[in-house]
Amino acid sequence: MDAAALRAVHLTKRYGRLTAVDDLTLDVAAGEVFGFLGPNGAGKSTTIRMLLGLARPTAGHARIFGVDAGEVAAAHRMLAYVPADVALWPRLTGAEHLELLAATGPGTDRGYRDDLTEQFQMDLSKPARTYSTGNRQKVALIAAFATRAPLLVLDEPTSGLDPLMEREFRHAVVAARERGQSVFLSSHQLAEVEAVCDRVGILRAGRLVEVATVADLRALHRTEVTVTYTGVAPQLSGVPGVDTVETTRGSQLRFTLSGPPGAALAALAGADVTALTVREPSLEEIFLDYYGELVNP
């Protein structure tokens, strides 16, 4: 098998004049959990449709463990997919769905499937027409996590889940990684991405604007520093990387720091600093940094 679970090379999709996905090149390693982020309309679903062979790229290609995504029969033996809107057959029960999906999918661990059913507190005896959105999502998630497919493609899989089930979802992702499965997770739940993903890709208007670990993303962005001092305030104006210095109390000030901290530390060393706290930005703040102009033009 190819080393990369997923490889997109110059992947592009145009709809007339609109370029929905623009020259996307990306590798997701075997065993990696990759978060795919972007605001509405950024091109996430279009990318996933190409990965699943549901849409044909205008240019470039995508491979699943070395198999072209367009070779659907071969590629889908290696992946399981959970869509954003799970549609089930209304008369079949949850249990019948799981059997059907096991019979047609890439192989199922039935023992683990029973464990997942318990973890997600899912009553599989009822017909699917009685299921809420969250319960339909749970059926699809149980089916996908119980497969031995080396790649799980999850498109907004937790939008209908309550916080308790969201926690079970995170456990299931961690367990999948421990079994060596790769996960490609498109999500708007930034805390979830932050908690479970090894790396994150940020898509903006069809282009991949950043691919990094959450830790590296944080390092690229502004850190908030609060300094308590006695005597004369540290002189921070004009120090490289230091921005928006404000006095919060008489002997306390706060500033944001981007890039290497050396110059700021040297400036602080010149004052009598009694306490220092450093707060790293959350993924949500980083995300808003990328999209702030879109949200507040």
Ligand SMILES: Nc1ncnc2c1ncn2[C@@H]1O[C@H](COP(=O)(O)OP(=O)(O)OP(=O)(O)O)[C@@H](O)[C@H]1O
């Ligand atoms: N079949 C299509 N025909 C024409 N335009 C399309 C088609 N599918 C998607 N688009 C356009 O491509 C762009 C990307 O859409 P896409 O659904 O991939 O975004 P997304 O990131 O998944 O958004 P969301 O988070 O809202 O699901 C949008 O401008 C959308 O209108």
